[in-house]
Amino acid sequence: MKRVVITGAGTVNALGLDVPATLAAMAEGKNGISDLEFRDVDRLAITIGGQIHDWNTEGRFNRQQMALYDRFTQFTLAAAQQAIGQSGLEFVGDLALRSGVVLGTSGGGLTTQDDNYRMVYEEGKNRVHPFVVPKLMNNAATSHVSMEYNLKGPCFTVATACASSNHAMGQAFNMIRSGMATAMVTGGSESMLCFGGVKAWEGLRVMSKDACRPFSINRNGMVQGEGAAVFVFEDYDHAKARGAEILAEVIGFAMTSDASDIVMPSKQGAARAISGAIQDARINASEIGYINAHGTGTAANDKTECAAVADALGSHADNIMISSTKSMHGHLIGGTGAVELLACIMALKDGIIAPTINYEEPDPECALDVVPNEARDAKVDVVLSNAFAFGGLNAVLALRKVP
Amino acid sequence: MSDVKEKIIEIIAEQAVLDPSDVAMDQSLEELGIDSLGLVESIFAIEETFDISVPFNANEPDQSDFDISSVSAIVKAVEALIADQKS
Numbered sequence: 483m484k485r486v487v488i489t490g491a492g493t494v495n496a497l498g499l500d501v502p503a504t505l506a507a508m509a510e511g512k513n514g515i516s517d518l519e520f521r522d523v524d525r526l527a528i529t530i531g532g533q534i535h536d537w538n539t540e541g542r543f544n545r546q547q548m549a550l551y552d553r554f555t556q557f558t559l560a561a562a563q564q565a566i567g568q569s570g571l572e573f574v575g576d577l578a579l580r581s582g583v584v585l586g587t588s589g590g591g592l593t594t595q596d597d598n599y600r601m602v603y604e605e606g607k608n609r610v611h612p613f614v615v616p617k618l619m620n621n622a623a624t625s626h627v628s629m630e631y632n633l634k635g636p637c638f639t640v641a642t643a644c645a646s647s648n649h650a651m652g653q654a655f656n657m658i659r660s661g662m663a664t665a666m667v668t669g670g671s672e673s674m675l676c677f678g679g680v681k682a683w684e685g686l687r688v689m690s691k692d693a694c695r696p697f698s699i700n701r702n703g704m705v706q707g708e709g710a711a712v713f714v715f716e717d718y719d720h721a722k723a724r725g726a727e728i729l730a731e732v733i734g735f736a737m738t739s740d741a742s743d744i745v746m747p748s749k750q751g752a753a754r755a756i757s758g759a760i761q762d763a764r765i766n767a768s769e770i771g772y773i774n775a776h777g778t779g780t781a782a783n784d785k786t787e788c789a790a791v792a793d794a795l796g797s798h799a800d801n802i803m804i805s806s807t808k809s810m811h812g813h814l815i816g817g818t819g820a821v822e823l824l825a826c827i828m829a830l831k832d833g834i835i836a837p838t839i840n841y842e843e844p845d846p847e848c849a850l851d852v853v854p855n856e857a858r859d860a861k862v863d864v865v866l867s868n869a870f871a872f873g874g875l876n877a878v879l880a881l882r883k884v885p
Numbered sequence: 886m887s888d889v890k891e892k893i894i895e896i897i898a899e900q901a902v903l904d905p906s907d908v909a910m911d912q913s914l915e916e917l918g919i920d921s922l923g924l925v926e927s928i929f930a931i932e933e934t935f936d937i938s939v940p941f942n943a944n945e946p947d948q949s950d951f952d953i954s955s956v957s958a959i960v961k962a963v964e965a966l967i968a969d970q971k972s
C-alpha cells in the first residue's frame with residue numbers, strides 16, 4: 483500500500499480568499515457570518531450566512547469562461563489554482579494519465595438553476611442561455627479542473643449532501659493508496675446561497691436566525707456558508723522524490739450508513755465511521771489529539787456526535803479537543819469537509835487548534851473539550867475530520883503530522 | 886365545531902394516517918404517532934391552510950411560543966396567530 487500525503491491546499495470561503503487568510507481567521511476565532519446579499523433576500527426568514535461578499539471574477543475568468551462557470555465552479559477553480567500551484571506539480575505525460583479529480587458538491591450549479599427557473603417561470607421567458615446544462619451539472623467543476631490542468635485519469639463528482647467532500651477525499655486517498663493514481667486533486671465546493679437554495683432549507687426549520695453555536699446548550703440551528711477547498715493528494719514516494727513540501731499525511735478513511743432515518747443522525751452510524759477510520763489508519767484511539775467535528779449547531783447533530791465520539795474513543799474522549807469551525811465559516815454542505823480539513827492541517831502543521839466560536843453555555847450532552855471561543859496552542863500528532871450527512875451517510879478521515 | 890379546529894384535526898389526522906374522528910383533543914402529536922418530520926410537515930400544512938406564519942424552530946421546539954403539547958393547544962395557538970396576523 484502506498485502512503486498518501488497532501489502537497490497543496492487552496493480555498494475561498496467567508497473567512498478568506500486563500501489558505502493563509504483562512505487559517506489566520508480561524509486562529510483569531512473570526513466570525514465569517516454576515517447578512518446575506520442577493521436578489522429577493524427580503525422574502526426569506528433566514529437572512530444570515532457565510533457568504534463571500536468580496537468575490538470578484540474580473541481578472542480571474544474571461545467572458546467565455548464566465549458563460550460556462552457557475553459560482554460553485556468559480557470557487558473550485560480558484561481553490562484548485564492555489565492548491566496545484568503550491569504543489570508545484572505539472573500534469574504532463576504519464577503523470578497526467580495517472581492523476582485525476584474527485585470533488586464533492588451537493589447542489590452543484592444551484593445558482594444557475596435558480597436564475598434560469600426564475601427567468602422561465604417568473605419572468606415568462608421562453609428561451610434560456612445555451613450553456614445552462616453544462617453550467618449547472620454537478621460534475622462541471624470537476625471537469626473544468628480536469629481540462630484546465632490536463633488531469634486525464636479518474637475524474638468524478640461525489641454528492642452525499644453534507645459528507646460529499648469527505649467522501650470525495652476518501653476516494654482520492656484510496657485511489658492513491660491502492661496504486662491506481664499518483665496524484666489526485668480533491669476536496670469540494672458549494673454555492674447554495676441564493677433565494678431558492680436558502681428557501682428550501684428554511685422549510686426544514688433547522689436553520690438559526692442569529693448564529694451558529696455548536697455544542698452550546700442554547701444552540702438553535704445551522705447557518706449556511708459557501709466556498710470551496712481543494713487539495714493535492716499525492717503518493718508519498720512521488721512527493722518525496724521530487725522534494726515537495728508535505729502539509730500532512732492522510733492515514734485512514736471510513737464510511738458507514740445509518741440505514742435508519744433520512745434526516746435524524748444515529749450515534750451508532752457515526753461511531754462506526756469514527757472507529758472505522760481509526761482501524762483503517764492502524765492507530766490506537768489514544769493517539770488522536772484533535773477532532774474537527776461535524777458540529778452543525780443543530781440540537782440533534784451535536785449531542786449525537788458527542789455521544790458517538792465518546793463511544794468510539796472510550797475514556798480517551800475526555801483527553802481530546804474537538805471543535806466546530808462551522809461556527810466561523812458556516813456549513814458549506816457539500817464543500818464543508820474540505821474547508822474543515824484546513825483546520826486539521828493547521829492543528830498538525832502549526833500546532834494551533836481552531837476554536838468553536840459563539841460558545842455560550844455548556845450542554846451536559848456535549849461534555850467534551852470543544853475549544854470554546856479561543857484558539858489553543860497544542861501539539862497533536864493525529865487528527866480526525868468528521869462528516870455526517872442527511873440521509874445517514876457518514877465519512878471520517880484520519881490525518882497525521884508530516885512523516 | 887370551529888372551522889379552525891376542524892381543519893387542524895384534518896391536517897393532524899392525515900399526518901397520523903387516522904380518521905379525523907379518532908383524533909382526541911387532549912392527545913399529543915407523539916401519542917398520535919407523529920415524529921419530528923411529521924411535526925414540521927403539519928406546521929407547513931397549517932401555515933398554508935390559514936395563510937399564517939408559525940414561529941417554530943425544530944432545534945428548540947419547547948422554547949417556541951407556539952404550543953404543540955396537545956391538539957387543543959395547537960388549535961388555541963393557531964387561533965391566536967390568526968387573530969394576530971390577520972387583524
